[in-house]
Structure formats: C-alpha cells, structure tokens
Amino acid sequence: MRRLRIGILDLVAKGPSKALWGKLMNANLASIMPQIVAVWCEEEGHEVHFVCYTGAEDLLRELPKDLDMVFISAFSQAAQLSYALSNLYRQRGAITVLGGPHARCYPQDARKYFDYVTGFCDKAIVKEILQEAAQHQPYGRHLQTTKQPDHLPGVRERWKFLEHTLAKIPISVKIVPMIGSLGCPYTCSFCIDSTVDYQPLGFEQITEDLKFVLTKMKRPRIGWHDPNFGIRFDDYMDAIEAVGAADRIDHIAESSLALLAEPHLKRLQANGFRAILPGIESWYDMNNKSKAGKNRGVEKVRQVADHVNMILRYIPYIQTNFVMGLDSDEGSEPWELTKKFVDLAPGAFPGYSLLTAFGQAAPLNLEYQKVNRVRPFPHHFLNNHHAMNVQPKNYSWIQMYEGILDVTKYTFSYQAIARRFAALKQPIPRWMNVLRAVSSEGWGRIKYYTRIREMLESDIPVRRYFEGETKELPQFYVNRIKKDLGPLWDYLPEGALIHDENAYLNSQAGALVQLGAPTAAAAQA
DSSP states (O other): OOOOEEEEEEEOSSSOOOOHHHHHHGGGGOOSHHHHHHHHHHHTTOEEEEEEEOSSSOHHHHSOSSOSEEEEEEOGGGHHHHHHHHHHHHHTTOEEEEESHHHHHOHHHHTTTOSEEESSOOHHHHHHHHHHOOOOOSSOEEEOOSSOOSOOOOHHHHHHHHHHHHTTOOSSOOEEEEOOEESOSOOOTTOTTTTSOOEEOOHHHHHHHHHHHHTTOSSOEEEEOOSSTTTTHHHHHHHHHTTSOTTTOEEEEEEOGGGOOHHHHHHHHHTTEEEEEEEEEOSSSOHHHHTOTTOOTHHHHHHHHHHHHHHTTTOSEEEEEEEESOTTOOSSHHHHHHHHHHHHOTTSEEEEEEOOOOTTSSTHHHHHHHTTOBOOOOGGGOSSSSOOOBOOSSSOHHHHHHHHHHHHHHHTSHHHHHHHHHHOOSHHHHHHHHHHHHSTTTHHHHHHHHHHHHHHHHOHHHHHHHHTSOOOOOHHHHHHHHHHHGGGGGGOOTTTTOOOTTHHHHHTTTHHHHTSSOBHHHHHO
C-alpha cells in the first residue's frame, strides 16, 4: 500500500464566524473520533494533516491542495459545509470520506457527495478505506460495524492532534476531551444513543490518561464525552482517585439526575467535578432519568428544582437540558412549568433544544416519517435550535414558536440573568452564564425565533413550507446558508440544499440497496 497524504477535518463550526463565544469556546467542542482516525492513519504509515475547524480558519488554505484522501467529521449542521468541501477536494483529485453523527444519521444523502460514508467505525474499516482508496460515484460506499469499538486510543496517542486544537483557544479555559464509555442504558425515544448498548472502555486507561495530561498541563480541565457519565459510578471514581491528584484536575460531565444522589455528589466534589449537565427533557416523560418516580407536571418541577439546588451545593455549575415540542406537551402548561423551574432553581443554566428527527438516529423517527410529520429543512439548520423539523402534535407552528419565545425571553431577561448571577458564588460560573445569555445562545436565539414567528404569520411561502404543503425551500433559508458558507458556497454541489426527509423510512423497504453501491456487509460477503 502506497503512502498517502491524508487530510482530516473536524468540523466544529458550520461556516466562517466572528462570534465572540465561538472564538473563546468552539475549539473546546472538538470531537474525539477525528483525532482517533488520525492516529489510526499514522499507524498505517500515512502522512496526516489534521485541522479542527472552529469558524475562524480559512478552510481554503488550511489543508494542502495535493491530498490523496480527506476524512471529514461533521454533525448535521455542518453537512452543507462538508458537501462543499468534498466537492472541492474531489475536483482536486482526492478521495473523500465522511464520518461523525451526520454520516450515521443520513447515510443515504451523504453517499451522493462522498466516496465513503461510515457509521459505527473501527480501525478495520479505516484500514479497508485506506487500502482500497477508490472513487465511488454516483454513490459512495456505506461502511459500518455492528457495534462501537471495544477500545479507542487514549489521550497519549492522540495528544499531538489534540494539542494543535487546544492551541487555538485564546483563554485559559482549555478542555481536554476524554471518553470512558459508549452507549447509554436509558431509552429516550429521540436520542441517537438510545439503541446503543452501554459499554465501558477500560478504567485503567482513564487513570493513565489523566496521569499523562498532568505532565502536559498545570491544571487540566477534562470534558467527558460519555453519553451518560457515571453509570458504573464507583469504578469511575476509583479510576480518577487512583491518579492521586483530586485537587489538580477539574472535570465536566453530562449525566442524569438519577445518578446524582447526594453521596455521589460528595464524591464528585472531592474529585474535582466543577460542571454537570443533566437531562431533564420533559415535565411529563422520562422520569427514570430524573429520578422523579410517578411525579409529573408541577410536582416534578418542584422535585427537580430541589434536586438541582442540592447539586449546586456541591458542583458550582449546572446546565439543565430540555426538549421543546415533545408529543407529551400540550397547551400553555409546559411553558409555564419551565418558567417556574427557572424561578425555583435560579442558579441553573437551562439549555433548550427543539424536537428534531435526525434521519435514522432513533427508531421514533420512523414513526414521524410514516405519518408525514418530518419537514425537509436543510441539514444546515438541524442543530436543535435553528429548525424544528417535526410537525408539533398538539400545537400549530405559530403556537409552538410563541411558546418557545415566551420561555426563552423569560429565561434570558435582565431579571433572570441577575438572579442566575446572584445564585452562584464562583466568578467563572457566574460570568459564563452571563456571556452565554447575551450571546447567540440567549439573546441571539430570541432574535432568530422572533423572525421565524413573524414569517410564519406574514410570509406565505414560509408558512406553506412549515405546513408541508410545498418542498420549495424559502429564500430566507437559502440566503442564510449562502451567507454562512461564505466563499465555499461556490463549491456546494447542485441539489445539496435538499434531501429526502423520509430516507430512513424508504430504506426500510430496500431503497438503500437499490441505489447502487453495496453496503460493507454485502461487499465482504
């Protein structure tokens, strides 16, 4: 096998950006898998050029022009950017590969624009791609394993790629991404991990990785990428405590309220956990994650608020995550309950996501597609905030956005920002909440949702698109994508703004096989 010149792009941003929040924090959102693929490519003897794209770089200059192969990792919000980049590098003669959440959620669409599209991926699949290194048109090969890998290279192996990314952060808040487990034991119907079996990756490696990071950074901050951190709580804590540096390492993790009982919080505090992100999701469903038992509605609000306030006695920063527009929501009560929670737990930063069906990420998406509830919004807007692509069950679109606006304005009002500031004691969490509230994450969304609400009332093409009466993309969305992509707009392939919103449903009837290129299993049979 000849030695290839390989480019690896981790698309954290979906286009050029000058936003302050992005400049400060985007590099901290880097994914782990692109770094791992870079390690595997080097182990196979290839020359690797690695770039984490945060929105500040010039992508037309970042990678060499004479690459043999380009691996791109993208969430769906960066799909249009990834399609443009693939087209550009294909024109230069490179083989292109797409991995990451978008490849896993929308393989049918991605195969139109890449030579290879990967789902669950391990070293064997990467090695197969490197060995074959062939163009596949008009449809790329779809390669995937039946499960997640049993082992992944640790921080030591991927450090040189990680270090290159951390160097982009202009402030001292640099977060080292680590992962100790894959999958999740919970079965939230909208979640990409709901059907992935939980598996730990090795607790001895956690200890070794933390020891290694201490040789590189004076006081590292570790961001745990586990879908639900702490399932095997004592094993995790034992691995962290074995490092013997509880007062020298800070940790951030996404967990569930069910795992955050007071004894666990005391141990988390002793081991340097400084931020926690539990999912509340709904005031009516998923009580197993929030340990709410049979409580629903206002009773669940009070219980969860008490729990969150207790957490803040041990962990200085908490973000509580909600999903807006679930089928269990009806009337004004869900919005009023969320506002009540904001009052009862003023120290928490609420993270609101709009219900989004990401292709074949979860079985529930099939049910939405069967009854024609999924709308074909361009992937560019599928980031949980800029488009809700599922027709609400119990609201009109105008009612839905009125509720979203009501809660968002309440949460990021001057009064709520002040209460959130006063409720916390430590300066970094205090000012982090203020910055997030006045940036695109708070006030920026209020401005955006207000515009959508206005168009739903006054712009007939927009309203018809939302209602599913037409698939003609309103000019508002075309203009946004063109602006966000900047000079890369010129490389966007024809037809790449639209996709089959029911591709998951259609693939169940064998449409994927009929498209052309075989799946990995068929190719190896």
